[in-house]
Amino acid sequence: MEITCLAQVLIVGVYWAVLHRYVEQRFAQLQVIDGYAQFVYYRMIIVHSVPGFVILTHLVTTRAVLIPGHSLYLMLFGMGYLAINYMGTVYRGNPVYPFLTWTDSRSAYVCLGLGLGAFVLYHFIAMITAIARKKPLEQDRKGYQLLE
Structure with missing residues (x-):
């Protein structure tokens, strides 16, 4: 989810x-x-x-409720997706997305921006869902720690 x-x-x-x-x-x-x-x-x-x-x-x-600590796994998923995107671009000989060409450092900056944006956005959505459900974030963190 x-x-x-x-x-x-x-x-x-x-x-x-x-x-x-x-x-x-x-x-x-x-x-x-x-x-x-x-x-x-x-x-x-x-x-x-x-x-x-x-x-x-x-x-x-x-x-x-989204668990803030799970954002690490989402970042790993994102890095895997970007690796596949890079390989697909190299294999096809043209970019999958016009803004992610992998020909210069701009692609790295785009990836960094998307990654940081995704991280912040995930935590924002986690905070909003926790507040909407009247379930404090600290309780989510404790629940997450019990699962470790």
Whole structure:
């Protein structure tokens, strides 16, 4: 649940903040040569919106609380994803994402920014869910320590 929550927040945020303009440009180019391009465009919107809505609904309608100490595992998951993204870019010969080309130090800064942003965002969501459920963060930490 925690990985899904953070991943969907990042996916929806990055798509709508950065990638949607790129998708619109590509759609305009493809629409000229492919009458079915509109379906790909709508699919991109659905794929990058509906899961975020579902996870938001899940957080609002359940008693799920994100545990702040689990952010370490999420960072490891993110590093694994970035390694796969790098290998995919090298294998394909072109970037998976236009903002993550792996050709200069800019990609490292983008990764660092996404990682720090994800870390802060995860802790913010954990704090909000704990407050919303009237369950103090300290209690979450104690519960987490018992699991170690």
